[in-house]
Structures are given as C-alpha cells and as structure tokens.
Amino acid sequence: MGNSIATAGYTFVVEESKEISGEDLGLLQEKLLQLNWGVQHPASGPMRLKVWVDGDEVVKVDPDIGYVLRLLEKLVEYRTWINAIVNVERACFIDNFGTMTGYSIAAEKIAGVEVPKKADYVRTILCEGGRIVSHLIGLGSFVGVMGVHTPMQWALIAREKFLDAFEVYSGQRIATASIIPGGVRYEPTGKFIEKMITAVDFLEKEFIPRYGEVFIDNPTLKVRSEGIGVVPKEKAVELGLAGPALRASGIPSDIRKDYPYAAYGELDFKVVTKEEGDCYARYLVIWEELIESAKIIRQAIEGLPEGEWRTKFPIKVPPGEAYVNVEWARGCFGFHLISDGGTGPYRLKMRAPSFANLWAMPEIMKNVKLADVPVIFASLYMCHGDIDR
C-alpha cells in the first residue's frame, strides 16, 4: 500500500475506498517486487529488510532498524557506576556477561582499581558460559531458517543446564547483573561450580556427539550453505565484519588472544578460523568455538584461585576516559567510557559487532537467490538488541 498512507503530523490517513490492483502492489512495476522481510515475519526478528527481487534473484537489500531502540547509552548516564551494569547487560540478553565485563574493566581502568585474581577467573567462567549459551542459539537458529527445528530444541536443552548454573550463582537465569566494577557480585560457591561442571559435562558428552553426528557435515545443509554469501579475506576487513563472521573469512582476530583481559592470558585455547568465508564456514566457526569454550571453562575451574572475589569500588570516580574491547559472543564489543568525577558515567559509547555485520549484509546479499536471504542473515550471527541498543 506504500504510497497510500499519507503522513500528516502523526495522523495516518488510509484511503479506504481506493481499489488496489496488482500494479499498485508493485507486482508489475519495473518488473521488480519489493518484499518487506520483517517486522512481522517468522524469521526476521524485530527489524525490517526491504528486499527487491527480480523473479527469484535479490537485486538490493536495505535494512531498516530501530524497532528495539532502548537508549541504553543514555540511560547509563542516569545510573551510578555499579547500577549501570543492568543497562549495559541489556545490549543483548543472550550473552550478557561479555558486555558487563567490558564495562566493568573500563570503569576499573578509570578508577584505578585492581581486581582480585579470583574475580578474573569467575568472570572468565561466566563469559564463556554466556558465549556457549549464545552460540547454542546461533547454531539452532542457523539450521532453523532452513526449516529444521531439531537443532534449536537440542540446543535449548543444553542451554538450560547453563542457565541453571547462572541461577544458582546469581538468582537469575538470563539478566543476571552479576559482574560489577570491582569484581563479581556474588561469591562463586561450590554449588555453582558443581552446576557449571554438570552443564559442561552435558555439553561435551551428550550435546556435541549427538549434534555433530546429524548436523555437522549434513549433505543437504552443505548444499544450501556452501559457497553462499562468500566474503573474501580483504573484503571482510574492508566491510568491517566482526566476530565469527570475520574469523570465518580467515582472519584470526580475537580480543581474548590479541589483548587478553580477565584470565584469558593464563589459559590455553586456540582461535578458530576458516578460509572459505561462506555461510557454512561461519556456521562451523560457531560450532568449533563452542567446543573451545567448554575447554576454557574446564581450565578456569581447575585454576580457580582462593581469595576475595571483589574489592571496594569508589562511589566517586576521578575524571578520565577509557576504551576497552572485549570479545563478546558475537564479536568485538567496544566500550568508550568517560567520567567527569561524578557518581556515575558521564558518557558511554558502545561499539556493537552486530551493527557492523548488519551494514556489511547488503554487500554480501547482492545477486543471491531469495531463499539465501535468511541463510546469510542467520549466518552473520546478529542480535537485534545489539543492533539498536
């Protein structure tokens, strides 16, 4: 109906009487058909993709975002240093630990607070737990866009075990608000460690063999995703891809390895990269990172030191600035935090990886088939909360 809605101030006038023929629908105009892939769509999430198709070929894609804008960066300015974590973690609720860790490290840098070693290890355990939770959903939704809902169900079962561990730790399953400037909020009890080990055991002994047998090297899955949405190495840098999508193009960029934070410097893990740069490579990167993360959790639990789990964080922080990058589940998440000497942040700028991937998407989606749109969309591994913030 496009043109028939006239915007006059805030009143929308819909012409009720006008008969709309096929031409007005765009069916015959310029032989191009504009599809609104979203906002109300089974696979789009709260965002709209304007997709122009010529027959079955996609001519152009234009993302339209802003449906889950919550002004998190502004809200942070009205919070105290510690309270601000609840806004920061809501950037994307699926992996909330990564964002909280990044913000906390930035705040500690300005305040000059040294975090106890135990807090670093607990942060590592929680961050990797969050990464596993996020990657499980990523795997499930990638195969889910091709009409198979089994991986999502299997992934959610494995995810439940991790959520149980988070619940024991913080009392909450999803928005845990558990990592604060100055350490972690709660004591990592024996019960929590036990639950975490149970979850990792389930992941390694039940989920990974079962999933790997059916949905890795699945011939139909390969037919659908191999050679689709290829991003060569140079192009990936040029477009500014982040996270698993960047590593799938053969660039070993991982903040955990390049600029270690928390306890990552003391742990042994490898950065997963693939050379192909297509949808299947991105899927495999997520899969292999899942296995790596389970190993990191085991190492961190073994090496968990004794001592305090948090230190006192000052109410007023001296003026200053800090920029901190963390390797969040969906890529490199940047925090630019400014203090003016008050009881809360003066300004926080969040650099979101999903946003970077989103604006690379129209480039990748040139001259693909309509059926490839959801596959490429899911393989770029984006979170809508993170795109809009």
Add this chain to the structure above:
Amino acid sequence: MEAWIKAIFFPGFVFLLVVFLMIFYLERKILADVHLRTGPYYVGKWGLLQTTADVFKLLQKEFIIQRRANKLLFSLIPFVAFLMVAMLIAFIPFSEHSFIVSTSFDLLIVLALVTGMPPVFFYAGWASKSKYSFIGGLRVVNQMISGEIPLWLSALAAAVFYGTLNHLQIVQESSWLGFIILLPAFLIFVTATLIVTDRPPFDIPEAEQEIVYGFLTEFGGFNYAILVLSKLVELFALYSIAVVLFLGGFKGPVLPGILWFFIKLAGLYLFTFVVRASTPRIRMDQLLRFCWKVLTPLALLNLAFIILVKMFIS
C-alpha cells in the same frame, strides 16, 4: 454394504478424518521425540485429543478475507482443492472389500487428479493478492510440475509390469519378485511424492523463513484448515498408491488386510517425519536441477528397464 455408507463411514469420510487426526498426532509425537520433548500431553489420554482440539479451534476462528483479495476465488479455492484430493481416496482399496469404487482406470484417474492440483494452489496464491502468496503460488506450480513427471513415469512402471491400471488387480498380482524389480520405481515414486506434496525437505512453496507461508499466508480459520487438510489428503492418497503399487497393498500374513495396509503406510509416514526432523530445505533452483537432471532421467531409464523385464517375463 451399500456404497453410500462406505463413502460416509468406513473407508470414507469419517474413517479418514479419524485417520488424519491420528497421523497428525503421530507426526507431532514423533517430531517431539526427535526433538527430545514430550509433545502433546494434556488433552485426552497421552494427548490423543490434542489435534482434535486444534481443529476445533480453527473452526471457531473468524472468517477473514482481506480487502484486495478476489473474494469468490479466495473462498472457493479451499473447497475445490479438498474436493479434488478427496476424490483420490475413492480409488484406494484399503482391504479386499473396503473400497468405494473400482474401475479399470484407477491409476490413470488418480494421476490425472494429482496433475490437476498445481493450478488450484496457484489460484489460491493469486486470489490472495499478496506478494508472499503470489510467490508461493508461482513456486508451487514450478515444483509440482517438475515433480509430477517422475511421479507419472514411476507409477506407470508398475502399471506396465502388472499390465493393468486397476488397483485391486495390481495388489492381487503383486509378489516378492515384483517388489524387488519395482524397488527403484518405488524410491523414485516416494521422492516425487514428497516433491509434489511440498513435504520437507521440499517444502519450498511454504518456506516460512523466506515467504512467510507461501500461498497459505492469507488464509485463516476454516479455509486454512481445509487447505492444509487437502494437502495432507494428497500425501495420504499418494502414499496409499505407493503401498498399493509397490508394497503389495493389503497383502500380509496372519493380521487382517486393512491392518497390513496401515502398517505399511505407517512405515512410509515414519520415514517422512524423520526426514522432516533432520533435513534442511533445499533451494528452488537446486530442486529444479534435481528434478529435471536426476529424477526424470532415472525414471525414464527405469521405465525402459521395466519394459525390458516385461519382455522377458511374458
């Protein structure tokens, strides 16, 4: 039994309604089992009445026709589709005596009716006057036409082998030798059935992540229920034909014929459900390439092979 009682009760309408509710229930239970979930549980014993409750929910819903739709065509299409596929059931012998009609052109009529389906589903998409429905309608025509050629060729292989088009006669003449010789035709027939009835992994016209629900997008309530039911009936009818042509129909030791028929049918359905739970949907161009470059040549070769066998046997 009088023919009209047959048509309404035993192999007819009421019986089939119960069978479909059970098949739908089984589909959900088996999918749930693969998903490691429980599935339907609360309505009735073991959730047996869940599907019935769902159907009644659909019947209560408001009858919505969107403003720009072609009203006559839009309301007519579901019933036309249902009528066309319901006629298929009349020609299926569930046991030696339970069938509605039996003519000497059974197989021909069934295949002709199946071939008539693509325009109906295309008009369902066209009458909706919605972009997604329109694309879904185009896709369904593309897909069904390319699936019907191998379907015809493989079904005709059986007809050539047994030398008749009558279902009852085919079942009576079937043997283990026939089963082995017709095995390739059986595999082609089942694959083509999945393509023609848009079952996963060939559910391209209904790919909800791409085009919402294809030609079903604008339908709701009773219309939707009838359209979905007609697709289910089509699958049921084609699988029954597969059982009749290739698996010996109601033949089997000890148990009564009708039970054997449904055991064989259940095997085919189980295969369908497991495929649905584990195989991603393929793309339209890949499907067309598969149909025209692999399936159709194989079906042609198979037909030539059957004719050769027939030459030596008779």
